[in-house]
Amino acid sequence: MHCDDKRTLYVLKEEIKKRWKLLEKSGFTDQQLLEEFSISVSEYFEYKTSSE
DSSP states (O other), X not given: OOHHHHHHHHHHHXXXXXXXXXXXXXXXXXXXXXXXXXXXXXXXXXXXXXHO
């Protein structure tokens, strides 16, 4: 895995963590945050799979 790939995965992972904390604060009731979190997780795994 190239260092740019690792950096991108790190950024995507941090985005997931940020969205998770926002979801916790909302009590997991904000539909838009749930959708954004889902998209972030999907992007992370898609990029991880494609970079291997």
